[in-house]
Amino acid sequence: MCKHILNAQVSIRSPCCRQWFDCAQCHADAQTHTLKQAMEMTFACKKCKKCFRKDMNEFDESDEYCPHCDNHFVIEAVEPKARLEVEGEDVRKDARMLKDERVKAKEGFSIWEDEGEASRLG
Structure with a gap:
């Protein structure tokens, strides 16, 4: 799975080291040499898992x-974007960050009003 391009439709076999990568940045992260340019490229479709060659x-x-399944693999790349969010536990386990709209605070409540809660004052 490529962390640089989220919607990669094919893997590309690099002509220099004969290994499969999803993008050129993945090759640069994993290898110490530069990516060799070639006019004939070998692709592996991620939908049907079959390989094919294209002359550029x-x-x-x-x-x-893709010549096997007609998957459109030349599409605009979707790259991950940085987001600022509040991290928390799974809401199903820990719901302290959620506000319950059903519980409403009492309006105008004072300690001098006797509403049967005299035992709270101590």
């Missing part, structure tokens, strides 16, 4: 699809 010199619009 003759790449046209019909080559944007």
